[in-house]
Amino acid sequence: MRVNVVTPWYPSAAHPYSGVFVRQQVEALRRLGVDVEVEVPEVFPAPEGTVPPQVTGAMSSLAESDPRAAFRRDGSVTRVPAPIPSRIGALGRARAFEELLRLRRRVDAPSFDVTHAHLGVPTGVAVMGLSEAPLVITEHQSALPRLLEDKGIRQAYRTLIERSAAFLTVSGTLRETMIEALGPVATGVEVVPNIVDFDALPPRTDRPTDFRKWLYVGTLAEHKGVGMLLDAFTRFVKRHDSGASLTLVGDGPMRPYIQTSAARRGLDRQVTLHGALPHRDVPHHLATADVLVHLSPFETFGIAAVEAIATGTPVVVRENGGSKTVWGDISSKCGRLLDRDVTADGVAEAVAQLRDHPDLLDLRAARQVLASRFSAEIVGGQLLDIYARHVR
């Protein structure tokens, strides 16, 4: 079986975190014998307005004379550069992707049994009319609730659900969001979760007891709750453990704020920013931390917490949709799942409570439960079943 995965997110040298979960899915499918090609429409930012014909003409000319120069190929991954004017909107971005993906197919037309698009808008919309092969779509963007406020985008999602062979989300919470926004048409949406690479996450042999080494893994952005994280850590240092440390792995717009604010609070020696690290380096940080603290208010899946639990590191996580449906039923074994309206004081208190009662945790049992849900074999097998149902 040949599958064409089309995804705007896929790891590269400049963006090692982008779409790690898509790559894990691709690798799992390959291990199951599926021939997978990956196409990555890449955003090339352009000024507001129509892209000048000189630019589109030059791109067509290069594609026709030397497809590999226009659409760079690394192994089985082909990058498709698409000029995206600012303020063009998600549907405009879909049309821009479609135009360049169509150009690529004109000069280099591979055939596939299944097209698997990651994200309904823009990618699903972009590829919907490009191939006769059955279309499977996986939705996992955290911006979806906001996007679904737009009438045009709601209509696009309804069309995608009706015309695709299968429409998948990575968590129950995302499926519920779609049903709420789109109505009965979305009840056919299935849940196929992200893959957790348990082989890359060996269980730690020690057991964290003093809960003084805090870890955060993810984008350093306000919508991920990192401002509140710094506040909570500050309170923990003041009230519970003056020797505690906070390590942040990831990059983003809040990095200067965290650096400066930690220094102003006298915590610059206790707060370490590692920047964006390759995903293969993350397990080391997970295995050496005492607790992963993640306070994002919305996550479609929340992979960082799941990977921490798999490693045997307790978690303190704000209820964010993904966490509740992915591991909420075993939260007492893994750490604390906090209310959405929790305060920074409440977070510090929750970590202190864990420190006082570490014996209540059972992370080995939690890992086994997660492996039965999210291992590459389980999730890859689910995808393979879905493909097989629709291949002609």
Add this chain to the structure above:
Amino acid sequence: MTHIALIGQTLRMNDCTAFVRQTPGSWTIVVGDRHGITQDDLPPGGELVRLSSAPVPTGSRLKADLRRSVLRLMRRGSSLGRHAENGLRRVKRLVAPADPGYDPMGRMAGTANEALLTTHTEEILSFLECRHQQAPIAEVVVFDLFDLPAALAFAQPKGLPVSVR
């Protein structure tokens, strides 16, 4: 032999520097923006050349500069700045549409871009021709599609490779 990386608008600078760092050779990076990169960002031996033109109207550039300055100010580490940014985001969320959609009126700006693009293309072309006479250029790698017309106009008649990354 010189290798040229063209990135008129520096929004994909991470991609450009990651590529140049990993690719052996003597690299000259040609940028059009005033912001986004300094010589320190380049690998050892890399050369930075700044153009005076850009394919973006001056008003848009000034607006983007102002936005960057305000954000930098708000993110300097004070809680006030953080709360101000959050407040502004909430207001924007209330007043702006969830998705601005495609605006056909953008064609007006498109026309302006075309004129600016011609000037920008001419400046790049002139630089490449001049540099090629001083030290032969081996290849041109394009990180901003708005630089592609100039790259092709320079390289195709000479049979030099051009690629988009």
